[in-house]
Amino acid sequence: MRDATPGAIYLADYRAPDFLINRTELHFHLGEEETIVTSRLHLLRSCEVDGTPPLVLNGQDMELLQVSIDNEPLAPEAFEVNDDTLVIADVPEQCVLSCRTRIRPQDNTSLEGLYRSHSMYCTQCEAEGFRKITYYLDRPDVMSVFTVTIEADPDQFPVLLSNGNLFASTTLDNGLQQVTWHDPFPKPSYLFALVAGDLEHVEDTFTTAGGREVTLRIYVEPKDLGKCAHAMDSLKRSMRWDEEVFGREYDLDIFNVVAVDDFNMGAMENKSLNIFNTSCVLCDPDITTDQGYQRVESIVAHEYFHNWSGNRVTCRDWFQLSLKEGFTVFRDAEFSADMGSRTVKRVEDVSLLRTAQFTEDAGPMAHPVRPDSYIEINNFYTATVYEKGAEVVRMIHTLLGPERFRSGSDLYFQRHDGQAVTCEDFLCAMEDASGVDLTQFRRWYAQAGTPQLRVRDRYDADARTYTLEFSQSCPPTPGQPQKQPVVIPCAMGLLGDAGNLPLRLRGEPVDAETADNTHRVLIIDQPSQEFVFENVAERPVPSLLRGFSAPVRLDYPYSREALCQLMSRDDDGFVRWDSAQTLAVQVISEVQEQLATGQAASVDDMLLAACAQLLEDATLDPAMVAEMLTLPSENYLAELAGEGAADVEAIHAARRAVQQAIGRELAGPLLARYRELEVTGDYAPSGEQIAARSLRNLCLGYLAGADAQHLALAAGQFAAADNLTDRLAALRVLACHGSEADWQQPLSRFYSDWQHEALAVNHWLTTQAMMPDAGVIARVRELMQHPAFDLRNPNKVRSLVGGFAGHNPLNFHRADGEGYRLLREAVAELNGINPQIAARLLAPLTRWRYYRGRADLMRAELEKLAGMEDLSPDVYEVVTKSLQ
Numbered sequence: 001m002r003d004a005t006p007g008a009i010y011l012a013d014y015r016a017p018d019f020l021i022n023r024t025e026l027h028f029h030l031g032e033e034e035t036i037v038t039s040r041l042h043l044l045r046s047c048e049v050d051g052t053p054p055l056v057l058n059g060q061d062m063e064l065l066q067v068s069i070d071n072e073p074l075a076p077e078a079f080e081v082n083d084d085t086l087v088i089a090d091v092p093e094q095c096v097l098s099c100r101t102r103i104r105p106q107d108n109t110s111l112e113g114l115y116r117s118h119s120m121y122c123t124q125c126e127a128e129g130f131r132k133i134t135y136y137l138d139r140p141d142v143m144s145v146f147t148v149t150i151e152a153d154p155d156q157f158p159v160l161l162s163n164g165n166l167f168a169s170t171t172l173d174n175g176l177q178q179v180t181w182h183d184p185f186p187k188p189s190y191l192f193a194l195v196a197g198d199l200e201h202v203e204d205t206f207t208t209a210g211g212r213e214v215t216l217r218i219y220v221e222p223k224d225l226g227k228c229a230h231a232m233d234s235l236k237r238s239m240r241w242d243e244e245v246f247g248r249e250y251d252l253d254i255f256n257v258v259a260v261d262d263f264n265m266g267a268m269e270n271k272s273l274n275i276f277n278t279s280c281v282l283c284d285p286d287i288t289t290d291q292g293y294q295r296v297e298s299i300v301a302h303e304y305f306h307n308w309s310g311n312r313v314t315c316r317d318w319f320q321l322s323l324k325e326g327f328t329v330f331r332d333a334e335f336s337a338d339m340g341s342r343t344v345k346r347v348e349d350v351s352l353l354r355t356a357q358f359t360e361d362a363g364p365m366a367h368p369v370r371p372d373s374y375i376e377i378n379n380f381y382t383a384t385v386y387e388k389g390a391e392v393v394r395m396i397h398t399l400l401g402p403e404r405f406r407s408g409s410d411l412y413f414q415r416h417d418g419q420a421v422t423c424e425d426f427l428c429a430m431e432d433a434s435g436v437d438l439t440q441f442r443r444w445y446a447q448a449g450t451p452q453l454r455v456r457d458r459y460d461a462d463a464r465t466y467t468l469e470f471s472q473s474c475p476p477t478p479g480q481p482q483k484q485p486v487v488i489p490c491a492m493g494l495l496g497d498a499g500n501l502p503l504r505l506r507g508e509p510v511d512a513e514t515a516d517n518t519h520r521v522l523i524i525d526q527p528s529q530e531f532v533f534e535n536v537a538e539r540p541v542p543s544l545l546r547g548f549s550a551p552v553r554l555d556y557p558y559s560r561e562a563l564c565q566l567m568s569r570d571d572d573g574f575v576r577w578d579s580a581q582t583l584a585v586q587v588i589s590e591v592q593e594q595l596a597t598g599q600a601a602s603v604d605d606m607l608l609a610a611c612a613q614l615l616e617d618a619t620l621d622p623a624m625v626a627e628m629l630t631l632p633s634e635n636y637l638a639e640l641a642g643e644g645a646a647d648v649e650a651i652h653a654a655r656r657a658v659q660q661a662i663g664r665e666l667a668g669p670l671l672a673r674y675r676e677l678e679v680t681g682d683y684a685p686s687g688e689q690i691a692a693r694s695l696r697n698l699c700l701g702y703l704a705g706a707d708a709q710h711l712a713l714a715a716g717q718f719a720a721a722d723n724l725t726d727r728l729a730a731l732r733v734l735a736c737h738g739s740e741a742d743w744q745q746p747l748s749r750f751y752s753d754w755q756h757e758a759l760a761v762n763h764w765l766t767t768q769a770m771m772p773d774a775g776v777i778a779r780v781r782e783l784m785q786h787p788a789f790d791l792r793n794p795n796k797v798r799s800l801v802g803g804f805a806g807h808n809p810l811n812f813h814r815a816d817g818e819g820y821r822l823l824r825e826a827v828a829e830l831n832g833i834n835p836q837i838a839a840r841l842l843a844p845l846t847r848w849r850y851y852r853g854r855a856d857l858m859r860a861e862l863e864k865l866a867g868m869e870d871l872s873p874d875v876y877e878v879v880t881k882s883l884q
């Protein structure tokens with residue numbers, strides 16, 4: 001078995017480290033040509049090891065200049081330097097090991113370790129980037145107190161930052177500036193950070209519940225100083241919220257955030273020195289969409305929350321990644337729910353889970369929330385570890401209830417403060433604090449795949465009983481042919497003619513039947529089981545999986561009438577939305593069949609009537625109406641079609657026909673809402689304005705998609721917009737529904753107006769990558785040569801190439817295979833530049849099993865990649881697993 005995946009690392013092979021590093025002193029000399037790093041590691045052999053094992057330090061892509069023990073340089077035969085390790089056979093039980101190494105951050109295009117972005121130096125160490133900075137025990141269970149000294153030219157790098165508190169700052173005789181930072185909290189190397197640059201900052205303060213005054217700073221390039229206010233507000237709200245909801249206070253006097261333009265991910269929670277992708281921290285109405293504002297708020301919160309769930313209590317090994325990520329995503333989702341609309345937030349998250357995570361869980365890279373093995377850990381920062389991991393924590397919250405969950409969280413932080421622990425430790429704390437047994441629940445961490453929950457029902461009018469029969473199953477995933485039943489909390493209610501019915505299960509006392517017992521959580525933990533409700537006066541419509549109480553696929557044979565009832569009358573906002581989605585899926589697939597058999601598309605009046613009702617009901621939250629009127633994406637529909645069955649063109653045509661029918665038949669109400677929802681006054685990213693813009697722009701899309709005459713509305717909106725949300729929505733409508741004469745001028749106008757703002761230009765790239773016309777592949781290729789594009793900048797790659805491959809299914813899956821070729825060529829080139837981004841970009845090709853008539857073409861491109869020389873482990877892992 002193991003031979004099939006060379007280089008794989010297994011959870012089962014975990015061993016505690018042989019050596020500890022109590023203190024870490026680092027000295028950086030940042031020069032023009034090279035950077036010299038000198039370390040002093042205060043090493044101690046672990047008392048748990050027998051004998052005298054060799055010291056094996058991780059290190060990559062650097063030149064070792066000198067190594068010494070207790071100030072004595074080692075002779076060349078005393079150590080061995082390999083591709084990614086430094087091995088010293090003979091090390092005293094306790095000593096100071098010092099290494100001097102040379103690195104060239106300006107040539108580091110992987111954006112891992114120390115690298116250059118524009119004129120600044122910065123670091124990204126999670127997961128294993130620290131080993132590109134110096135030789136070290138680069139694993140999260142080795143925690144050390146860091147003292148960091150940085151020396152650099154003060155003209156080029158007036159700002160020199162690292163973790164913790166500023167300890168000293170001087171100008172040296174040679175004119176260099178030297179600063180020293182000290183972080184009192186022991187931490188693993190992945191939380192180390194260093195920043196050097198000509199940066200400016202905004203500053204604010206936050207007083208903790210315990211009375212500590214914390215200085216908050218956001219460092220940016222001078223031109224971006226005016227774009228920090230939203231992130232700063234979000235940070236202060238996060239700090240307060242974590243005190244109030246989780247009882248977590250900040251623990252240092254300073255908290256710094258730095259914005260960097262070249263960044264592989266969204267942001268990084270380095271202790272007291274968070275580093276952010278500019279796209280996740282800077283906000284301005286002209287460069288940030290409404291969604292962007294909300295994303296900044298949630299990512300600022302996410303990274304801040306990591307100070308406890310991640311930093312104070314960290315992971316023992318990378319298999320435990322979801323310990324910090326799943327929990328922290330759950331925390332940031334709760335925060336966002338409290339800051340805005342809980343239902344809308346839930347709908348957005350479930351939508352993402354169903355498109356990104358369900359697909360991953362059904363594909364060749366499927367893995368459990370706690371993976372058992374990996375080749376390259378960077379490939380495991382996935383929707384499964386993050387989003388499904390958060391769903392698993394949410395289910396614990398549901399099973400325990402909010403109070404006991406909070407006690408579990410308190411116990412977890414108290415018990416493990418300062419430690420590197422496992423998902424198992426988290427579960428034990430939850431169990432010990434609540435008394436709830438989570439033995440079977442643990443399977444959610446160990447089993448991959450999305451469980452299916454099949455529900456059937458019977459109503460007995462004479463006996464007045466209503467029976468729900470549940471059965472669960474989970475499809476096989478790589479390495480896991482058989483699955484055990486999991487614990488599925490199914491929140492539910494029963495909808496009758498006059499509203500939600502009171503619920504009483506067989507065997508429960510009659511006096512338990514009170515007015516407010518219309519909602520409950522059924523626990524499904526067997527392969528199949530039945531629940532009988534008594535005294536049910538009429539055949540109800542079941543409202544199932546309220547709030548999406550478990551990450552499963554629900555299979556219940558809803559009639560369209562039942563869906564319409566749930567949509568308009570159920571108590572649960574999530575179920576109302578989900579019913580609208582299911583209704584739309586049913587209608588689109590009906591139209592797909594009509595078109596396949598040569599009939600004209602005829603869209604069910606029931607859907608049109610339901611949409612009309614949503615548009616006309618002024619009491620509803622416009623944000624919710626917009627979500628409910630948004631048709632399921634083509635990618636989601638392809639995924640629902642199943643393996644070998646997705647016909648991209650047919651899905652596109654059917655979805656488009658439904659979209660046009662809505663736009664045509666409901667033109668009156670759509671136009672009325674479009675006019676009435678116009679926001680007057682200054683732009684603000686407030687819930688109210690965001691809701692209005694989201695519904696208004698959705699109306700615009702329906703109108704222009706159905707009738708070219710309405711393109712004039714879009715053109716007018718584009719010209720008049722005072723914010724990116726409205727400007728971009730109009731531009732997309734023109735690009736998607738108009739002809740060249742409609743979009744040519746606005747597209748070039750957008751670029752000439754905003755070319756100085758990289759973040760706005762990225763939206764311009766994506767807009768063009770997503771256009772449905774046949775010229776898009778040539779356009780994407782041209783844009784890849786445009787001065788606004790740069791293969792070394794991940795945001796640009798994601799915007800253009802990722803936007804095309806991920807969000808333009810019609811053209812990506814073109815029958816001639818040109819879309820696949822474009823992606824393969826980009827991945828091949830990126831493989832040598834930034835393997836992490838290359839591997840991520842590949843995801844759409846890994847879904848080859850789904851697409852009817854395309855599998856061979858897609859596989860052929862994967863095989864070309866597999867045959868490449870110098871394939872990075874990142875791309876190697878995705879390619880080989882996808883081809884198995």
Ligand code: ARG
Pocket residue numbers: 126127264265267268269302303325378381
């Ligand atoms: N811990 C960071 C976050 O969740 C993500 C860092 C991922 N880095 C990586 N190289 N995969 O906010």
Ligand code: ZN
Pocket residue numbers: 302306324325328
């Ligand atoms: Zn995180």
